[in-house]
């Protein structure tokens with residue numbers, strides 16, 4: 007099956023090149039046209055792990071949904087391996103922030119779904135699903151309904167399900183946003199493991215700086231309203247990455263850099279004119295929320 | 302889960318984070334449980350249900366005793382119990398009736414009408430609701446008509462049904478059909494509007510096309526509401542059937558009850574009523590049981 011193909015091709019991955027060029031996207035609302043993302047260029051090289059980070063509401067989901075094929079760009083193009091994205095397809099697997107497992111299917115049936123849609127026969131897809139579930143440490147739960155799984159397990163199954171069709175690119179929209187800090191860390195490790203084995207391109211959306219640095223080869227930092235790419239930061243940390251690296255001076259330096267970029271944007275997104283960077287780290291009450299909470 | 306929670310070992314509390322992510326493994330208790338301990342646990346786990354059964358039985362008994370006393374002393378207090386049969390008289394009637402082929406035929410015929418009318422309604426209303434929920438144009442075409450017809454009680458259809466259908470039997474089945482049709486349609490439609498869009502999107506980027514999304518997402522997602530509709534529809538089917546049988550029938554349990562009144566067979570009136578109640582309850586339970594079979598993922 008496809009999974010094996012991707013594996014054997016691991017050394018020389020050439021598929022999964024995502025290219026977003028001159029991209030902008032406007033939503034039509036009653037107040038008129040609202041530009042959510044403007045003048046954006048991003049790309050993901052085959053086998054690369056790229057994150058998009060930015061304050062809430064800056065258009066991260068909009069951009070990702072356009073890559074998935076759910077939204078059409080107002081201007082510009084989205085291509086994968088040179089082919090224009092026209093609509094959703096199994097080529098681009100997606101993991102959503104909301105748990106999106108089919109409640110009426112068991113864990114294994116969920117994972118088999120994409121293969122079933124491709125017309126693979128039952129015994130074959132059963133075997134493939136078991137292998138993949140094993141990779142994610144979920145083989146014991148194959149007969150469970152999603153209802154009985156913890157949030158972390160649900161997202162793990164979601165990732166496995168998206169990978170089961172052998173996509174060129176995996177798109178994740180704040181997949182661990184709803185999980186507690188401990189589970190998050192474990193999930194990041196599992197995702198890294200699976201990515202390294204399958205050597206697939208990943209576009210990962212998050213608002214968590216540590217998460218972005220820990221996972222990525224490269225991080226795009228977005229500006230707010232209308233969203234566009236403010237900076238592109240390579241993450242030269244060696245792999246495999248360990249939890250302990252998060253204390254290294256290299257990591258902390260990257261973190262500081264990203265933090266100030268994001269902080270600036272969050273302030274802009276919230277206060278409009280408030281751009282005074284001197285306020286960093288203060289507990290200023292802003293629109294009823296503590297600044298520290300928002301950042 | 303609940304049984305393992307009762308025998309949690311202290312060591313489990315300090316499980317590493319990675320293990321905590323997994324569901325807790327079911328660890329067998331160290332000491333073999335004695336019969337007494339097992340009985341105690343069974344009692345703890347089923348306490349709520351036992352209580353419900355006990356209270357339910359008591360309330361049924363109170364009902365029967367009250368009925369007995371009210372009829373025995375022929376109480377007249379706003380309502381008149383003078384001619385109301387006592388529970389024992391009804392029981393005698395019942396014993397006679399279950400050996401009476403006429404009575405059994407009435408029951409069988411009513412069941413057949415329900416089965417026909419209700420099944421036809423389900424076969425039409427469920428697909429119609431699904432299609433209406435999915436395709437706007439079909440919804441826009443059918444919804445206004447269905448909204449106008451929906452408030453008309455099935456009984457009001459009796460004269461029209463008699464005109465429409467060549468035989469009495471057909472018009473009664475038609476009325477039963479109408480009674481259950483709208484609850485099923487409305488609930489199916491409601492279920493369709495509540496389908497989580499993120500599931501549809503998930504299916505899309507797993508390569509599902511329109512037909513597959515319909516079959517694999519919309520339909521199963523609407524099933525709980527479809528079954529709500531079927532349960533309500535079954536209740537209304539009985540209401541409509543009994544009314545139709547009383548007005549235009551020659552056979553059936555509704556006709557039996559009405560005929561008992563004409564023939565001054567008071568205990569048969571109560572017998573007919575109870576038979577209707579039991580049949581209605583049984584058919585509702587049947588649908589719920591089927592629902593649980595069809596939807597094993599729901600927490601029952």
Ligand SMILES: Nc1ncnc2c1ncn2[C@@H]1O[C@H](COP(=O)(O)OP(=O)(O)O)[C@@H](O)[C@H]1O
Nearest residue numbers: 033035040042061062063064065066067068069
């Ligand atoms: N369907 C929509 N119609 C109108 N505006 C929208 C729609 N979806 C999102 N937006 C707006 O576009 C902006 C970007 O949204 P989104 O991409 O969801 O941001 P993020 O994922 O970064 O939090 C927000 O201001 C949001 O209010």
Ligand SMILES: [Mg+2]
Nearest residue numbers: 066067179180
């Ligand atoms: Mg978002």
